[in-house]
Amino acid sequence: MPKNREAARASLENLYRIFTVPEAPDSTLGAIDQAISDDVAGFLQTYIVAIERSLEEIEAHFSSASIPEEPTYVSDYTEFVKEHLVAHSVHTAAPGFVGHMTSALPYFMLPLARLMTALNQNLVKVETSKAFTPMERQVLAMLHHLVYRRADDFYPPWIHNSQSALGAFCSGGTIANVTALWVARNRLFAPDGSFRGIAQEGLARALRHRGCDGIAVLVSERGHYSLGKAADLLGLGRVNLIKVGTDAHNRIDLKLLREECRRLRERNILPLALVGIAGTTETGNVDPLEALADFAQELGCHFHVDAAWGGPTLFSDRYRHLLGGIERADSVTIDAHKQLYVPMGAGMVVFKDPTALSAIEHHANYILRHGSKDLGSHTLEGSRPGKAMLVHAGFHIIGRKGYELLIDMGIERAKTFADMVRQHPDFELTSEPELNILTYRYCPLKVQQALATAPAGQRAAINALLDQVCQLLQKHQREAGKTFVSRTRLRVARHDQELTVLRVVLANPLTTDEILGAVLAEQCEIVQQPEIQALLQQVEANFY
Numbered sequence: 257m258p259k260n261r262e263a264a265r266a267s268l269e270n271l272y273r274i275f276t277v278p279e280a281p282d283s284t285l286g287a288i289d290q291a292i293s294d295d296v297a298g299f300l301q302t303y304i305v306a307i308e309r310s311l312e313e314i315e316a317h318f319s320s321a322s323i324p325e326e327p328t329y330v331s332d333y334t335e336f337v338k339e340h341l342v343a344h345s346v347h348t349a350a351p352g353f354v355g356h357m358t359s360a361l362p363y364f365m366l367p368l369a370r371l372m373t374a375l376n377q378n379l380v381k382v383e384t385s386k387a388f389t390p391m392e393r394q395v396l397a398m399l400h401h402l403v404y405r406r407a408d409d410f411y412p413p414w415i416h417n418s419q420s421a422l423g424a425f426c427s428g429g430t431i432a433n434v435t436a437l438w439v440a441r442n443r444l445f446a447p448d449g450s451f452r453g454i455a456q457e458g459l460a461r462a463l464r465h466r467g468c469d470g471i472a473v474l475v476s477e478r479g480h481y482s483l484g485k486a487a488d489l490l491g492l493g494r495v496n497l498i499k500v501g502t503d504a505h506n507r508i509d510l511k512l513l514r515e516e517c518r519r520l521r522e523r524n525i526l527p528l529a530l531v532g533i534a535g536t537t538e539t540g541n542v543d544p545l546e547a548l549a550d551f552a553q554e555l556g557c558h559f560h561v562d563a564a565w566g567g568p569t570l571f572s573d574r575y576r577h578l579l580g581g582i583e584r585a586d587s588v589t590i591d592a593h594k595q596l597y598v599p600m601g602a603g604m605v606v607f608k609d610p611t612a613l614s615a616i617e618h619h620a621n622y623i624l625r626h627g628s629k630d631l632g633s634h635t636l637e638g639s640r641p642g643k644a645m646l647v648h649a650g651f652h653i654i655g656r657k658g659y660e661l662l663i664d665m666g667i668e669r670a671k672t673f674a675d676m677v678r679q680h681p682d683f684e685l686t687s688e689p690e691l692n693i694l695t696y697r698y699c700p701l702k703v704q705q706a707l708a709t710a711p712a713g714q715r716a717a718i719n720a721l722l723d724q725v726c727q728l729l730q731k732h733q734r735e736a737g738k739t740f741v742s743r744t745r746l747r748v749a750r751h752d753q754e755l756t757v758l759r760v761v762l763a764n765p766l767t768t769d770e771i772l773g774a775v776l777a778e779q780c781e782i783v784q785q786p787e788i789q790a791l792l793q794q795v796e797a798n799f800y
């Protein structure tokens with residue numbers, strides 16, 4: 257293949273060229289570029305080579321710590337990328353890849369993402385983004401409207417108002433959750449008389465000002481780990497992220513929640529926020545949001561809903577009611593790179609009160625001046641890409657009804673898969689799908705029946721063996737590379753014990769019932785391996 261020699265040799269002339277000359281179509285990069293443009297799915301299918309290779313073997317090609325001294329040819333570099341990076345990437349768009357929240361992308365995201373890169377706008381300030389700033393504000397208003405359903409005439413005064421923000425766009429659910437709790441914290445310790453607010457004076461003085469010994473965030477034990485990071489970062493301390501037990505449907509137990517609050521009062525700890533989850537990461541369940549809204553009101557604390565995964569369910573006329581009460585939340589997180597089908601690195605948080613974000617407002621002299629419309633004055637991140645354009649594109653091209661179809665399909669497919677699992681003699685459903693996520697494990701019917709009556713000690717021993725089966729099963733399936741499910745550990749109410757379970761997320765519209773059948777068939781084949789059979793024999797031995 258003829259090489260593009262342009263970027264070779266460090267000379268001024270060659271440097272000019274790498275900033276201006278496009279790659280020749282017959283070069284490696286040109287060919288990849290073309291293949292992606294012609295048919296992304298085909299490209300991924302061909303270029304990601306699903307051969308078993310250990311991470312250690314791959315690491316060997318990424319082990320030098322020195323930056324190359326000499327420039328190289330673009331094509332030489334691209335050959336490396338093709339062979340060592342692309343070939344061993346994960347085919348997250350494959351319809352049989354049903355283990356994680358990352359799925360296929362609509363084709364138009366790719367050229368638009370390219371356009372976004374070409375424009376290279378920086379959303380931190382209007383001076384480097386111009387039209388992208390109003391576009392991002394509109395996207396946040398659209399999301400706000402989806403969540404809060406305010407009348408159309410609510411928006412004009414706020415949408416492009418320099419004094420306010422309906423939400424913040426960021427790199428994902430983690431930053432969205434941090435932003436929400438940051439706002440809650442700064443509002444709890446707002447300036448008051450001689451106290452200039454926590455943002456100025458810090459947590460120690462803020463606590464003294466309020467006469468309390470700490471602040472806490474309450475969430476169910478299914479809460480996402482990003483809340484732990486937020487508790488750490490905002491100075492609450494991870495022990496003050498109170499993880500409340502859940503009921504048989506993985507929803508926060510309101511009785512236990514009340515008890516936790518009582519304990520906090522006894523310790524003179526102020527509840528900062530109550531977090532409801534709309535679509536738990538592991539099981540896809542939704543907390544009783546209406547009841548949580550009532551309770552937050554009673555406590556007088558911030559009510560945040562982490563709808564990073566489940567938020568887009570609001571598009572569905574049929575399933576929106578599952579999130580009833582979300583419109584009473586003070587803030588709501590929704591990830592764009594999950595069920596809005598935007599490439600990785602996009603999340604949002606919206607606030608019911610359009611002035612709430614002023615609690616974290618920050619100004620600088622050269623940008624983010626007072627009264628400017630610079631988005632960076634109320635975002636945690638500084639420089640940011642124009643990712644909102646991809647959400648804007650999804651909203652227009654897919655539309656409310658398109659997203660509704662995707663949501664409905666996912667939920668219905670999860671129900672179908674749950675039926676397949678239930679009817680299969682070798683599997684046990686460990687969480688019913690409420691949205692499009694479910695968990696199950698390998699556990700033959702006669703073992704299920706024996707477990708139902710076995711004494712606690714025996715049950716624990718058997719479940720420990722089944723945990724190992726589950727772990728090996730998932731590992732072998734991942735390594736074979738045909739289909740993929742993930743695995744987690746959950747306390748399963750029926751067993752009153754934490755179990756290792758397989759987790760399936762059904763968001764790829766290309767996943768068919770046949771593929772799901774094949775996932776189970778492959779698992780039945782994998783358990784025939786001697787290593788797993790030996791464990792299953794030990795399970796049997798436990799009964800006699």
Ligand SMILES: *Cc1c(COP(=O)(O)O)cnc(C)c1O
Pocket residue numbers: 427428429430431433480482533535536537562563564565591603
């Ligand atoms: C994915 C997820 C997050 C974190 O989002 P990132 O985009 O990974 O930072 C938070 N909460 C829930 C419920 C999630 O599913």
